[in-house]
Amino acid sequence: MKKLSARRRHPLAAVVVLLLALAATGGLYAAFAPAGKAQADETAQSLAIDEGKKLYTVGCASCHGTGGQGTTDGPSLVGVGSAAVDFQVGTGRMPAQQPGAQVPKKKVIYNQAEIDQLAAYVASLGAGPITPTDKQVDPSGADIAKGGDLFRTNCAQCHNFTGEGGALTKGKYAPALDGVSPKHIYEAMQTGPQSMPSFPDTTMPEQEKKDVIAYIKSVNGEQTANPGGLSLGGLGPVSEGLFAWIFGLGALVAIAVWVAAHTAKAKKS
Numbered sequence: 001m002k003k004l005s006a007r008r009r010h011p012l013a014a015v016v017v018l019l020l021a022l023a024a025t026g027g028l029y030a031a032f033a034p035a036g037k038a039q040a041d042e043t044a045q046s047l048a049i050d051e052g053k054k055l056y057t058v059g060c061a062s063c064h065g066t067g068g069q070g071t072t073d074g075p076s077l078v079g080v081g082s083a084a085v086d087f088q089v090g091t092g093r094m095p096a097q098q099p100g101a102q103v104p105k106k107k108v109i110y111n112q113a114e115i116d117q118l119a120a121y122v123a124s125l126g127a128g129p130i131t132p133t134d135k136q137v138d139p140s141g142a143d144i145a146k147g148g149d150l151f152r153t154n155c156a157q158c159h160n161f162t163g164e165g166g167a168l169t170k171g172k173y174a175p176a177l178d179g180v181s182p183k184h185i186y187e188a189m190q191t192g193p194q195s196m197p198s199f200p201d202t203t204m205p206e207q208e209k210k211d212v213i214a215y216i217k218s219v220n221g222e223q224t225a226n227p228g229g230l231s232l233g234g235l236g237p238v239s240e241g242l243f244a245w246i247f248g249l250g251a252l253v254a255i256a257v258w259v260a261a262h263t264a265k266a267k268k269s
Contacts, residue, residue, distance in 0.1 A: 045120065052121030055114055059095050068125045073099070080191065081128020082119035087187035089115045091180075101171030102194055129190040129200070136206055137182040139214035147215030150208055154199070162219040168195060178220045182213045 057066070063074030070076030074096075077085075088094040092106040110118065119131060152161055160166050163177030172195050177185065189209050192198030199209070 048117045048120040049124050051114075052117035052119070055110070055118050056121050060118070063096070068122060077122050077125060079126035079128045080122060082123040082131045083129035083187045084191040084193070085119040085122045086115055086131045087184055087191060087193060089118060091184055093193075102173060105175060129187075132183060132186050132190070134183075137186045137210070137213065139182060139210050139217060142207070142210040142214035144211070144214045144218050146208070147211030147213070148219075150204070150212050151215050154204075155212070158196075163216050177216050180216075182217070185213050185216060 056064075056068075060074075060077075063071060064077050065071050065074075068077035070078075085094075089110055090108060090112075092108040093103045095109070096103045097106060116131075123130075151159075151163075155163075158166060158168060158174035159177060160174075165174050165176035167173050174196075186209055188196060189199040189204060189212070204212075
């Protein structure tokens with residue numbers, strides 16, 4: 001008993017007990033908890049990739065190549081990531097209906113499960129931006145004022161300061177953002193589709209993307225009513241000034257002409 005008591009009082013006894021406890025805990029966790037879950041996740045991901053490859057072969061390979069390497073009719077998809085697939089296919093832009101200066105948004109032909117499978121396959125070709133989660137794109141509590149500053153600085157040149165869209169060069173255009181889902185706005189900022197530049201997290205962090213989304217939803221009347229009354233198409237102060245010039249000043253000119261004409265008639269009589 002004295003020997004056992006002496007060993008317990010040894011300075012390294014507590015360290016040895018702690019190491020043994022950690023080793024036992026780690027061994028039990030590795031043996032029972034993660035193995036099954038990891039294997040299940042790996043199996044599900046493998047199935048998604050296999051199904052996505054089948055969908056890709058039928059609907060995408062003719063333009064983007066059998067291995068996503070690209071052709072003269074479509075760019076390479078190696079490294080574009082799942083976010084680009086979710087945006088392009090989820091908005092109906094892909095598969096493209098016909099070649100042109102810009103691929104327009106149209107009716108979506110795949111359901112979300114199929115889109116996820118296509119995204120999984122394309123993501124397996126090379127690392128790229130990942131499809132954001134619901135939490136990442138939720139604008140609740142975001143700073144609308146800061147989002148407005150960011151949007152006017154980086155986006156208004158093409159999309160208009162309220163996201164109404166506008167024409168670009170060579171038949172291209174910046175689409176209107178009214179009614180676009182937060183997820184697709186976030187993915188567009190991540191991936192930079194078509195003529196749009198990309199804004200990765202190193203350039204525009206996740207919180208700033210949320211701020212921009214909150215601003216877009218606000219100015220499009222999806223969170224609050226228009227405090228200024230009639231929006232005049234959301235084209236800004238220039239359109240309001242034009243309205244005042246044409247109708248306001250025009251009405252004053254018409255009244256002046258009417259007064260002058262009636263004054264002349266009164267003098268003659």
